[in-house]
Each structure stands twice: as C-alpha cells, then as structure tokens.
Amino acid sequence: MEYEAVIGLEVHVQLKTDSKMFTSVAHKFAEPPNTLTDPVVWALPGVLPVLNFEAIRKTIELGLMFGCKIPEITKWDRKNYFYPDSPKNYQLSQYDQPLCEGGGVEIELPGTNRAEMGAHRVVKLTRIHLEEDVGKLTHFATDSLVDYNRAGTPLMEIVSEPDMHSSEEVFAYMTSLKNTISFAGISDCDMEKGQMRADVNVSVRPVGETKLGVKVEMKNLNSISNVRNCIDYEIRRQIECLKKGIPLVQETRRWDAQLGVTQSMRGKEDAHDYRYFPDPDLMPVKISGELLESIKAGLCEMPFDRQRRYMKDYDLPYSVTSVMSIDRGLSEYFEEAVKTYSKNPKAIANYLINDLLRELGAAASAEASESKSGDGFEDLEGEMTVFGHSSHKERLESCRITPANLAGLVKIIDDGVITKQMAKEVFVEMFATGKTAEAIVEEKGLKQNSDTGELEKFALEAMAANRKAVDQFKAGNDKAINALIGPIMKASKGKANPAMVLDTLKKLIAQG
C-alpha cells in the first residue's frame, strides 16, 4: 500500500519591535542575562501588562499580506502552566479570537535546475495570533539557571492547515514565510537566534484516504535542517509502523538531532490542561477600519509578485530575480538605480548581484575577522545561509556606490564612453572612493577613443601589417577581422571604441 504524509506547522516568529509585548523594556539578542527585565518581566506582585501596539500592527500587516481575515475584535487569554521560564506561570496568548484568521502562503517548489522557476502553490493558513515568548533555561549538574531576557518578547504564532505533504514543501513554506516576513521588516527570522521556531505535526495515511491519520507533534525545532530531517524521519517511522501493524498513538515527540531520531515525550493523556480564560488585565482590542486602511496603504509587495514583475518588466533571468526579489536592500537598490537609468536594467541587476555583492561580502568578512581577533567574541552572525542571513539593506545603505552611481556606470558603458574591460577598474575605484564613474573616467583619462581620424590611421596600419586577414575577410571569412582588431586596441592603449573599430575596419576593407 502507498502512504502519504500530511503535515501542518505552527511557526513562532519573534517580532522586530522596540519593546517587549507587554512592557517598555527593549528586547535584543545576546545581552548579559536578566538585564532586559523590569517588574513586569519578573512578574512581581502588582504589575500589569500593557499592550505593544507596534506588535499588533505588524501582525495585522503580515495577516493582510497573507490574505487573512482580520476580525474586528481580538482578545487576550491566559494559558496557565507552571514552568520556570515563564515568570507569571501563565502565558498571555490568544485562544479563540486571534488577530488573523484564514489566508494562505504562496510557496515555490524546487525547479528542474537552479535557473528554472519551480511549481507554485498556496499553503492554507488557519490563523496567526500574538503571544509572548518565555525565558531561557540552562541546566547544570545540580542546578538550573534562568535568563528572562527573552521573556515577554512579542511572538507571532503562524498556524498552517494540515496542508503539506513532504519536507520539501515544508522547506518551501518556511522559506516563503521567512522571505515575506523579513522583507516586510516584521522580523529577521534568524533561526540561529531563535527568532523563528517551528512545531511540526505529522501524520500519514494510505493514499486516497481523506480522513487524517494519528497526529504526532514535534516541538521547538530550531533549524531548517532539523525540521527537514525530523519530518523525513517521522514519515518513515510512521509508515513503517503502519506496515508492521503497530498502531500509532497521538503524542508529542522530541527530535534528537544527534541520534537523528524522534523519541516519545508525552502521550495525549498527559497533555496539559492549560485552563485558558480571558485575561482580565487586558481589554479586548477593537481593530478599527482606519487602522486597517492605514496598514493596507503601507503594505509591501509580496516577494513572488516582485519576482514575476522583475522577470516580466525588466526581462531579468529567474536566477537573478530569485536572489534580488527576496531582499529588501537589493530590491530597493535595484529599483532606485533603474529609476535613474531605465535603459539597461539587466546590466544594473548583474552589477548588483555579481560585482557589488561580491565586494560587500569581501569587505564584511574582512571586518568580521578583524573584530574576531580584536575582542575575542565569537561571530554570532555565523555563515550566510538562506536561514541565517539578514537583509543586505544595512550593508547597501552604507555602501559607497549609490544606486544612481551604479546606474551611471552602466550608462557610460552603454554610451560607449568606456569599455566593459575598463569598467571593472572603474567599479573597484567607485567602491573604494564613492566617486561617480564619470569622475573616475575623467581623472584617469580612461575615456574611450572615438576619434575617427586616429582610429582610421590605426586601422590602415593594422591592415597593412596583415594583408592575409584582409583577404580572408574579403573572401567571406567574417572571423578573420578579429585578427585586425587586436593590434588596433593595442595601438590605442585599450581605449578604442570596439564598435567604432569594427565599423571603421569594415568600411576601409570595403573601400580598399
């Protein structure tokens, strides 16, 4: 019998806000333990929560981007359970009236090769709600320590329908979430920093069966490879059980990344009774029409829409757009440059994705290694991976080459002022100094030689030196002309305008 997997995800994403969810303390990463705290975070006697409006706004923003329905009234509930990372021993969350309902996330499955766009589909969402993160426990031989810096951080929970069937789809789903959320500036979604975590629900059933199988939940997966491996393992395990006739039980399992297996944590009968009830300290929130309109007015384009637009309007290749359209810094830079010079978006995109990113990467890694040796701290940023990298926005903003200047470089190449070969040197100079391409060309006297008289003189010399090539060209061997171009470029010290050289040669050969 053939089996299929049914997978649903609960993805937790920390919001990028100035302060915590219910108090004015800042939330950041890697601060000394228990420094980002106040009486509210410690849950001292008498404190009360105050809603972070920015977090509500950002969650609604994401909901609107995913086409969710935003109910008029949303409320806050207490989820009661004891654990030392939770200072109040209840978590403020949303039980039955979340901020966002329904909607869907467009995903892209891998294409046949990296240059090809893969198939797209929409993964249905159940809801998105807002809650608070908990602190962090560190266990030692006889003691445990708790750090409440993370406690109270605004946390979105994005709940999908059981609408995925493979780890590839889940990867595509999480990639799409990350791209959308980080582009909109709602979160950096850095899994290494715990800004994005996933709970995965997996069940299997015979193909053709419409009823869902027995659900197994795996909690708090903190890297994309863990998510993938855990799902693959769990699908295999469940199918094997069914084939052997071992009944599956509804349970929560823990992923052991070292052993590469899942292990039972607790069964259904041990599930918590969270004793949810409406939080009496917070009033329900009415989402006004004006608020919705103002958020709608500021919504950014969805990454896949942007990609399709780049491919259609600018005729850019898929591989370039798939890098550019998911990064706010790159897209904004690109569009700004195209605004300055609209005739060659392709060249601008190429310079941006290839040359500029390479230079920026080199500069950043030089800086990183310097600071590493300097203060002895580990580089927390880690490698740039799809899930580790944060937007290029900051780097591009501090980059010396402005979008207008990059456009200017492309323009003078197109206008024949400099050759592509020379442009490389100009680009390096621009990156180092921030000067315009024109200024550098002027300073260094790099201007292409378009002096007809001089070029004719070089051409006649070259023809005289190589009659054989002239004759061959005349006889119909088009390639023979290349043998004449080299000496002319050499004579002009590389400044000869290649197009003019070709025209001049053809003209003179035809005459002579």
Add this chain to the structure above:
Amino acid sequence: MSEELYFKGVSELSQMLDRREISAVELAQAFIDRKNAVDPKVGAFLSADESDTLDRATQTDKRIAAGEKLGMLDGIPVGLKDVLAVRGQKLTCASKMLENYVSPYTGTAMKNLESRGAVFFGRLNMDEYAMGSSCENSAFQKTRNPWNLECIPGGSSGGSAAAVAAGECVCSLGSDTGGSIRQPASLCGIVGMKPTYGLVSRYGLAAFASSLDQIGPFARSVKDAAILLNGVAGYDRLDSTSVKCDIPDYAANLSADSLKGKKIGVPKEYFGEGIDSEVRALVEKAIANCKEQGAEVVEISLPHTDLAIPVYYIIATAEASSNLARYDGIRYTHRSKSAKDVVDLYFKSRAEGFGEEVKRRIILGSYVLSSGYYDAYYLRAQKVRTLIRRDFEKAFESVDVIMTPTSPTTAFKIGEKTSDPLAMYLSDICTINVNLAGLPGLSLPCGFASNGLPVGLQMIGKAFDEQNLLSYAYAYEQSAGWSGRNPSL
C-alpha cells in the same frame, strides 16, 4: 499630645501644619507614639518603617518652610494595606510566601499620593492575599476591633480599618474585591469606599481577582475619604483597565443638602433573611433620616442578588488561581529547602508558603477553569455577572443611589467563623454584587448596636458618580452625626 490630635481629620491637621502649630515631623512622631502605645492591643500594623515615615515628614516640613506645601495631604500620615507596592517597603500580602519580599517599585496610586506629599506610615494587616472577611487569615497576626478587642475588625483590609478607627493613622488605603474595604469600615465604625472599577489604577496592587479589585480610602469622615480618593484616582497608562474620566475635587464639592429631591432605591433583597434585626433597624432609621432631608425612598428589586456569592466565588477564585501562580518558589518568594526537583519545588514552596484559605481558593479556581468544567462554571458565572450588572443598570434608570446594610451583622468574635468558610463568605453578601457590577460603594457609620459595636450603611452609586455618592454620604453624616465617635483604648 492630646488624644484629640490623632482623631483629627485631614483638613484640620493640614491647617495646623499651615499655621505652623505643629510640624509634619511632630505629627508623624505623634502617630508613631500612638501606634506604639495602642497597637500591641489592636495589632493593625504588620510593620512600620518609622525612619522612612519621619524622612517623608521632614520633606513636608522643608516644603512648608519654602512655602511650597503641596496640598491638604502633604504631611498627613497615611497607612497602607500590605498589598500595595512602595519602593523599598515590605510587601507581604500577610503571607509567609512574601515574608521577606521588599518591593523595588512604587504602584501608581501610591505614586500619586507621594506626589501630593502624603507621609506613608505602616504596612497594615490583612487576610492573606486579601482573601477573607475577618483578618484571621493573616499568616502573621490577629487584628482586633478597636471597639471590642474580642472581636474581628472585618476583612480583608482589617488592619487598614482598625488603624484608622484606633487613631493610629489619619486615613489609610485598602483594597476591595468583594467588600474588603466596606465591610471592615462598617465593623470598625469608619468610612470606607470602593471606587468604580477603573477609577484608581491597580498597578502596584498585588492582584487577587483582577476584574474585581479596586484600591480605596478609609477615613473617619466622608470628607477625609473624599480627599484621599482625590489623592489616588486617575487614569494610568500602566493599567489597561483604568478609565479616562474627569475627576472633580470631591471634597470641595461636598454638599450637605445633596439628598434633597433625590431618589433612594432600597432593594428588598438586602433586608431579608440573614440580616441581623438590629442592623436592619439602624439602616432603616438612616434611610428615614435621608427621607427627612427631602429624599424620596422607593423599594426596588435586584432579582439576581442571591446569585452573587456563587458567581463571585467562581470568578474571583478562577482569577486568583492564575494570579497567584507567580508565587512559585523560583524568583522572589519563599522557597522550600527540601525540594528535590522543580516540580517538588513548586509543590513544597506553595504548600509551605500559602495558608489554608488561599489554597482552598486556588484549588476551587483551578477546578472551575478546567477543561470540561469551564463552560458550566466560569462561562456561566460571567453570564450571570452580566445579569447582576443589568439589575443595577435598570435600577439606576429610576433612582440616584441605592442604600443597604454593609454587613449583615456587627463584628463577630475572633474564632467564631474560622471553621466554617461558608458562614465567613456570607459576611460579604451585601457588598459582593457591587464589585461584580463594577460600581462605586461606600460604607459609613449609622449607629451602634446594643452590643456597643458600630453598624454601617452602604450607599451604592452609578458608575463614575463618586462625587454624588460622596455628597449623599456627607449629607447623611452631617445630619446623623455618627462620625467622630471614637473607641477608647
């Protein structure tokens, strides 16, 4: 110092300070001496940081010397129920759980008082976590009724009421979740008020039942209660349930003929079974006095009154079970020394730290919120709460104020009801509905029973109509003249 000094009111003492007849430090010292003299008998104070009190009084004196006195409360010794957060002061909630806890921040109502120069004096006894009606649930000590030391002062703010009645402070703050200000005020023969839910910020009040708790004043006169209420009331960004509204100068606007032409509603449900006949007679006499002043008295019905106790003990305990979860042995509370692991730490710390009544309510509250029982208990209780609120809304369509007894009996003997929680719960039968409806309620003395113990009249007003409620109480007080009688200790 003459005995009259510690039975003087806020405005009179304030004038004495203005006229330099006494300094704030002298005034504070007088109350410290008075406390040291009588509190061994009364037991209202859990602790008192006397040097902090004198420091605060010194600041007042500096302001007076500079001609910068802040108002009537500047220099006035105010006692605080030990459930209110003041930076650097103990905050025990009368529980072993917080025996050594010192608050690192000051709550909003107390900040408001500080900004008016009030001199905090003492942490006053209460039922543990404000759960009780007699002060007998304090983990530390009994407080006695200044009118009869064999009797309880009421609760849960029994220390706040007894301290004011005994002249150990000029006025005090308490908190009222089901009657915890009005009932002890009634039993101790003073004025106590629970403001409309949302008038006074709850930030800095250790929560018992969040949707019912309010901070309010105790004083020996309506005017002093009005002054103290002005000192604490006001919208607070830190309390999402606090309400933006205009706050008049309550004391300045009191009017002795305010009852004239007003309609008093007397709900028949509050005068039936369980109400002591002497209490009923004195309250009826007080209402007759109001009628003589030109008020119209009409009988009304609040049909859902008898559901108050069950509804209250579902909602309040549900909220409490969650509010008290933070007292867990992990951060700042009592921690059991014999715990083996984290679960054991929770069990033992809470078993050792909480008293019987607190445990009883946490268990009850956890039960009513449990999966499968939520709809039958909590949700249903919320629906009945709405009915209770509507009863009052409907009544206030035709009346200006509702008058009832505050407590069904006068103060009972210490130990009399400790073994019968249900009998204890019934002592709040007249006050609980007011919390469920979120309305302002005030208790003021209306005479003495044959046992020599005071009886209180409860006035219930419309939401945010504190000004009129205080004015009606003032009119009755001026006419009947029960305020100003003090116990001899």
